[in-house]
Amino acid sequence: MSWSTTLNHPLGLLDADSFPFLAMLGSDDSDIFINGLLGSFAAALVVISVMVVVALLTRYRAWRTLWFDWLTSADHKKIGIMYVVLALVMLVRAIAEAVLMRAQGAVGLDGGFLSSDHFAQLFSTHGTIMIFFMAMPFLTGLINYVVPLQIGARDVAFPILNSISLWLTVAGAALVMTSLVVGVFSTGGWFGYPPYTGTLYNPGVGVDYWIWSLTLASLGSTLTGINIAVTIYKKRAPGMKLYYMPLFTWTALCTAIMMIFAMPPLTVVTLQLALDRYLDFHFFTNGLGGNQMNFLNMFWLFGHPEVYILILPAFGVYSEIFSTFSGKVLFGYKSLVWATMSIAFLSFLVWLHHFFTMGQSGHINAVFGIASMLIGIPTGVKIYDWMWTMLRGRVRFSVPMIYSLAFIFLFVIGGITGIMLANPILDYQVHNTVFLVAHFHNMAVPGVLFGMLAGYTFWFPKAFGFRLDERWGRISAYCWIFGWMGAFFPLYILGLMGLPRRSVAYEQASYVPLEIVAFVGALLVAAALMALVIQLWVSIKHREENRVFVGDPWDGRSLEWATSAPPPEYNFPVVPSINDRDAFTAAKEFGVGYQEPDTYVNIEIPQNSAMGPVFGGTSFLLAFGLVWQIWWLVILTGLVTIGTLVVRGFQRDTLKIIPAETVCRAHRHWIQAARSAQPIKRSQEHTAANKGRAALETVEVST
Amino acid sequence: MPKSIMSVSVLQMHGCGSQQAVTLSVQCVALVLLSGCNSTEHLSFLNPQGPIATAQSEHFWLVVAILFILIALPVFIGTVWIAWRYRYGATKSKYVPRWKIFKPLEYFSWGIPITIVIFLSILVWEDTERFDPYRPLTSSTPATHVQVIGYDWKWLFVYPEQGIASVGMLAFPAGQPLTMELTSATVMQSFFIPALGSQIYAMGGMVTQLNLQADRPGRFLGENTMYSGDGFHQQKFAAVAMTQADFDAWVQQVRATGIPFDATALNAIAMQGTKAQLRTVLAPAAPAFDSNIYFTGAKANFFTDLVMSVMDDKPLPSTALAPAITKGQ
Amino acid sequence: MISELFKRVEFYLDARQNKEIFIYPGLNLGAEHSNVHTQAEATVFGFWVFLMSDAIIFGMAFATYATLLQGTAGSPGPRELYHLGPIFIETLLLLTSSFTFGMASIAMKYKHPTSHLVGWLLVTLVLGVIFLGMELDDFRTMFAAGGLPTQSGFLSGFFGLVPLHGLHVTAGCIWLVCMLGQIAVHGLDSETKLGLLRLALFWHFLDIVWIFIFSVVYLGGLA
Amino acid sequence: MSKPVTRIPATNALMTNKRRDFMSYVWGFGLALILTLVPFALVQWQATTRGSLLIIIAVLAMVQTVVHFRFFLHLGRKRKREDLLLVLFSTSLLIIMVAGTIWIMANLAERMTPI
Numbered sequence A: 001m002s003w004s005t006t007l008n009h010p011l012g013l014l015d016a017d018s019f020p021f022l023a024m025l026g027s028d029d030s031d032i033f034i035n036g037l038l039g040s041f042a043a044a045l046v047v048i049s050v051m052v053v054v055a056l057l058t059r060y061r062a063w064r065t066l067w068f069d070w071l072t073s074a075d076h077k078k079i080g081i082m083y084v085v086l087a088l089v090m091l092v093r094a095i096a097e098a099v100l101m102r103a104q105g106a107v108g109l110d111g112g113f114l115s116s117d118h119f120a121q122l123f124s125t126h127g128t129i130m131i132f133f134m135a136m137p138f139l140t141g142l143i144n145y146v147v148p149l150q151i152g153a154r155d156v157a158f159p160i161l162n163s164i165s166l167w168l169t170v171a172g173a174a175l176v177m178t179s180l181v182v183g184v185f186s187t188g189g190w191f192g193y194p195p196y197t198g199t200l201y202n203p204g205v206g207v208d209y210w211i212w213s214l215t216l217a218s219l220g221s222t223l224t225g226i227n228i229a230v231t232i233y234k235k236r237a238p239g240m241k242l243y244y245m246p247l248f249t250w251t252a253l254c255t256a257i258m259m260i261f262a263m264p265p266l267t268v269v270t271l272q273l274a275l276d277r278y279l280d281f282h283f284f285t286n287g288l289g290g291n292q293m294n295f296l297n298m299f300w301l302f303g304h305p306e307v308y309i310l311i312l313p314a315f316g317v318y319s320e321i322f323s324t325f326s327g328k329v330l331f332g333y334k335s336l337v338w339a340t341m342s343i344a345f346l347s348f349l350v351w352l353h354h355f356f357t358m359g360q361s362g363h364i365n366a367v368f369g370i371a372s373m374l375i376g377i378p379t380g381v382k383i384y385d386w387m388w389t390m391l392r393g394r395v396r397f398s399v400p401m402i403y404s405l406a407f408i409f410l411f412v413i414g415g416i417t418g419i420m421l422a423n424p425i426l427d428y429q430v431h432n433t434v435f436l437v438a439h440f441h442n443m444a445v446p447g448v449l450f451g452m453l454a455g456y457t458f459w460f461p462k463a464f465g466f467r468l469d470e471r472w473g474r475i476s477a478y479c480w481i482f483g484w485m486g487a488f489f490p491l492y493i494l495g496l497m498g499l500p501r502r503s504v505a506y507e508q509a510s511y512v513p514l515e516i517v518a519f520v521g522a523l524l525v526a527a528a529l530m531a532l533v534i535q536l537w538v539s540i541k542h543r544e545e546n547r548v549f550v551g552d553p554w555d556g557r558s559l560e561w562a563t564s565a566p567p568p569e570y571n572f573p574v575v576p577s578i579n580d581r582d583a584f585t586a587a588k589e590f591g592v593g594y595q596e597p598d599t600y601v602n603i604e605i606p607q608n609s610a611m612g613p614v615f616g617g618t619s620f621l622l623a624f625g626l627v628w629q630i631w632w633l634v635i636l637t638g639l640v641t642i643g644t645l646v647v648r649g650f651q652r653d654t655l656k657i658i659p660a661e662t663v664c665r666a667h668r669h670w671i672q673a674a675r676s677a678q679p680i681k682r683s684q685e686h687t688a689a690n691k692g693r694a695a696l697e698t699v700e701v702s703t
Numbered sequence B: 001m002p003k004s005i006m007s008v009s010v011l012q013m014h015g016c017g018s019q020q021a022v023t024l025s026v027q028c029v030a031l032v033l034l035s036g037c038n039s040t041e042h043l044s045f046l047n048p049q050g051p052i053a054t055a056q057s058e059h060f061w062l063v064v065a066i067l068f069i070l071i072a073l074p075v076f077i078g079t080v081w082i083a084w085r086y087r088y089g090a091t092k093s094k095y096v097p098r099w100k101i102f103k104p105l106e107y108f109s110w111g112i113p114i115t116i117v118i119f120l121s122i123l124v125w126e127d128t129e130r131f132d133p134y135r136p137l138t139s140s141t142p143a144t145h146v147q148v149i150g151y152d153w154k155w156l157f158v159y160p161e162q163g164i165a166s167v168g169m170l171a172f173p174a175g176q177p178l179t180m181e182l183t184s185a186t187v188m189q190s191f192f193i194p195a196l197g198s199q200i201y202a203m204g205g206m207v208t209q210l211n212l213q214a215d216r217p218g219r220f221l222g223e224n225t226m227y228s229g230d231g232f233h234q235q236k237f238a239a240v241a242m243t244q245a246d247f248d249a250w251v252q253q254v255r256a257t258g259i260p261f262d263a264t265a266l267n268a269i270a271m272q273g274t275k276a277q278l279r280t281v282l283a284p285a286a287p288a289f290d291s292n293i294y295f296t297g298a299k300a301n302f303f304t305d306l307v308m309s310v311m312d313d314k315p316l317p318s319t320a321l322a323p324a325i326t327k328g329q
Numbered sequence C: 001m002i003s004e005l006f007k008r009v010e011f012y013l014d015a016r017q018n019k020e021i022f023i024y025p026g027l028n029l030g031a032e033h034s035n036v037h038t039q040a041e042a043t044v045f046g047f048w049v050f051l052m053s054d055a056i057i058f059g060m061a062f063a064t065y066a067t068l069l070q071g072t073a074g075s076p077g078p079r080e081l082y083h084l085g086p087i088f089i090e091t092l093l094l095l096t097s098s099f100t101f102g103m104a105s106i107a108m109k110y111k112h113p114t115s116h117l118v119g120w121l122l123v124t125l126v127l128g129v130i131f132l133g134m135e136l137d138d139f140r141t142m143f144a145a146g147g148l149p150t151q152s153g154f155l156s157g158f159f160g161l162v163p164l165h166g167l168h169v170t171a172g173c174i175w176l177v178c179m180l181g182q183i184a185v186h187g188l189d190s191e192t193k194l195g196l197l198r199l200a201l202f203w204h205f206l207d208i209v210w211i212f213i214f215s216v217v218y219l220g221g222l223a
Numbered sequence D: 001m002s003k004p005v006t007r008i009p010a011t012n013a014l015m016t017n018k019r020r021d022f023m024s025y026v027w028g029f030g031l032a033l034i035l036t037l038v039p040f041a042l043v044q045w046q047a048t049t050r051g052s053l054l055i056i057i058a059v060l061a062m063v064q065t066v067v068h069f070r071f072f073l074h075l076g077r078k079r080k081r082e083d084l085l086l087v088l089f090s091t092s093l094l095i096i097m098v099a100g101t102i103w104i105m106a107n108l109a110e111r112m113t114p115i
Ligand code: HEA
Pocket: A088, A091, A095, A098, A099, A101, A102, A123, A124, A126, A127, A128, A130, A131, A135, A188, A189, A190, A191, A434, A437, A441, A444, A445, A448, A449, A452, A453, A456, A484, A487, A500, A501, A502, A503, A522, A525, A529, A532
């Protein structure tokens, strides 16, 4: 576009038709109207929620607090919480879409209420959001919150970079949300294969929204990966050997390494697609020497490691929970560590199993099929070692443990179907059917999300200082478990009955009963989410009697439990020194859990910085400008972004100091509370008596 | 007079009753669900209608049996038993909070999965090559040769040897191999007849191959499984295996009644739209004996010319199509 | 034997535990600041990790180029478009700039007068800019000969790879200017030193990428 | 090679270190020059067949990479071991990804060219 045309169209491609709401009003087709109504409703929800939030913030004069205490914060704990909040916001949208899709499925015999295009936008946004803007932020948030605490560090290695990663992810998420209000989203699914996503077949802005939101997310994740890996590698408390690290930290390390190496192929492949779309390159076109197969190849070079990026932190959570709630040390620690590392490495060797049916020769399929099955070995070791962890322990069936036990059952089923898919001969049959959809939801929900939910229940008291309501937690957990089974077991059978994924409607009456079961299951899942919200509400209401300031409500084993709940900004007044696994359990057993140090020192922590939010804002506008081809905006925000980096390079003195006295006062206060708190037995851990001090019960009992 | 197409479709059989004795009740329930017995079309490879699907079905049950009996069951029982026996408050079992390693259990944890994976790997290694979709099926009778082209949102089947083409119907003789070459005139698609066997992608400017066979006459669901746009879910077709005589009759029928496969026809096919929409465009010329659309005068070089034109991003050469003239050659 | 292997790996993994403190060549932060040293370790290690991630990006661009090599679709191919002469000179320029940056590192590490450091950095910058100019001229020649990226898969692969390196060099030059600015404003404080250290790694890394570009793309295309 | 640079170097150690660092760049520059000149010359004058040319170019590129890592980036067994491990690990993944891609795509291309 030349300068003159740019000036003629200061808003690029943007015009009144870009707003689906206006477009709907202009149309008299009833089908367009219904789908337009749904779309406008969703768009209105986005707009209204934003307005409500703005209004509330103004009403309670919370802007200052928000900006100084949260948005610009470089504290890993706050950043972690913001990641989780982002995940939850996005989750609401993605679940709503999931329920809509299942409702459509239930009435999808020869029709239904959704248009084909609308359905396609639903599965595309649902998949994109769930993977990139729900699961990834959720686990990144947990890692951010927990890992520095577990390794006895004051913060991550690069706090400001951490904030930038967060804001890049937020910008990506905001872009996806914007597509609801302005324009449309891609219909190409979460992996957007060309040439379908090329300009020839998809000239609109939908695919561009998808490309730039993914690019932002993948950049954010790469930086997060670097940050976490370096933190774990360089910032451990003195004495903490790699083999002393808690399992969650191990899985975080492996996940971080995978992010570092798996995100680049995604960045490359989306940018190449962008070049095809914007500058008429021929990377993936049908003609002129393009090679669409290479898109699949590179996408899955990222995509397969990605699914293990999702599952590994969940594995870490389960490891902590099995050990803590069995009141017992992890069985086979080294096996678990080596299994984690093997999974991470093997995950780079199997990407081809996502396109067994593209036509390559049998021996290639066989090699990658076998490589895929190999992953079953370390995964199995984990399952077995968790079982052995419970063996000879004392298992408490609290909410996190309910999730973990359900996880074992359902994950094994999902793993088995994974092994079946890894078998090329079988994959030729079930590829691209809803059998595959069942497989990956089996891994993503009982595998990843149950882990995230368990971790949420487990660490919530640490982060906010009070326990979550146990009863509503259980109700929610059972709804999740049975709802999930109802929603997805039918899909296995439907897949074997030949129903392709992404079908808005079907012609076989024999599908209907199972589709209805699946819809009911999805409703139960929605109920589970409601129960979760109620749980949060109830817990906040009763927060005073559920306070656990001392910080150790579950008789925890690793260092994050060795500080107050919530922890001080600097985590530990004195950096602990470690000489064993399960460092905090050891300390409690030696009776040195709550001791005062000899001296206190000044603590340096990073100052707040507006870098992150500024980066988020400019990169959002940059991406928005690219989507709508508003070139002046692109150039302007591009320059501001670079400028911010340059200016930051010139800054010095980015640390602030917390004086030793402040540290001392806070620490004494906490020790006082710990010493005066009644140590409670595990049978009382869900009662108001639990102030976060655990009684020593790990004594061998036999009969 | 050759049998009409209508009468051929009456031949479509109902395979469920005549299946080999199925004793396992689990399998039986699954079969009823899966085969779609209430419709005339076979939907699933679990009620296999050809050698490939049969092998896949056997493979499927073998793998399911191994994985569920050797892996899932022990884990399920073990987890329940352990979690209960070692619950908080239990008195009968020993509590050893520092018990963290026991070599035999470790060997077991690694050994069991390794053994099973080795076994499965042997299975995969041997069978993947054998069931390469490119591999022609051995048979005493010659293969029927069909060229498959994916359009938005319908499949075009070209019979180069017979000089005919169809949208919506893939007819072929039962009991002998069916050899297909596939390509796409548009986005990436995946061609799939579950009751007969493997699926394979069809891509622009490229040719993939697929070899299938039906054991006996029957009607099978055919589809595209790779999302391709608005009409994707309607991109279905009927794969119909016939006796040789019926097939010959069908070919004659198509030759006699099909519309010429010329530039007008091809332009209509290439437009985005489902089979039903295509019919409304071509309806004036198309006889209405069933819901499909048949063409005559398809040239043997059409397929290759089309692939090349997509590959070079050039219009189809005029020699690819017959000039719009004769009917039924 | 396996357990022996595990032990080895464990040993490597715990190399950090070794009491001996290693210092990056080119780094001299003043021994008294052990805090700064720990942070420097993390910063430089983090930058290494970033470079490795970037290496995968280049790897994918190379792999794409390789798969698109045959896709010339009737438009000009390597033999019509590549010219060895300018590439050879560009290679020498980059190589020399790596050497001059090395001299800058030495000047920084052994506390030569700041003017030496600045001088070497300026030479490096000039070499980098000349390289960029020549590369742009190459592209111009290619365009003139019909070698536009819109022409074929092969040319897309080329323009998805070589300019990617060029962009990195551009970023390196901008960064270098910023570092000169920081030296002017803050002198050689530890932050500036750390910045220069990372820039050095970046610069040498780009040189390695270039080895593969001239070998795979140009020499491979003309062999 | 000599011991790694330690925290508080003695003055004469400083001198030797400095000389060693300097020589490292000189050696690197010299070797790299040779390793560049040779393949360019071979290609310029088409010294052998295409096949062997390609092999020579590839081998020399590998060697030159090692030279750069060794002499410019100061990677070595006696130095920062973690960097070396990192680079080796990354290289192995890089090789898996690139070689895997080329293997798969070449096989596909072969099986999909229109007859
Ligand atoms: C992490 C990934 C993830 C998750 C969790 C889900 C969850 C769900 N998905 Fe999704 N889905 C995908 C990833 C995911 N999905 C992907 C990648 C696709 C493919 C898209 C494509 O085709 O390109 C897809 C496609 C997809 C389809 C389209 C199928 C088709 O192709 O025909 C459908 C249809 O019904 C569906 C349904 C559901 C349902 C009912 C759930 C439900 O299970 C919802 C479950 C509930 C939750 C997810 C909530 C979890 C809650 C928490 C974690 C709360 C934590 C709370 C607190 C801390 C307070 N999904």
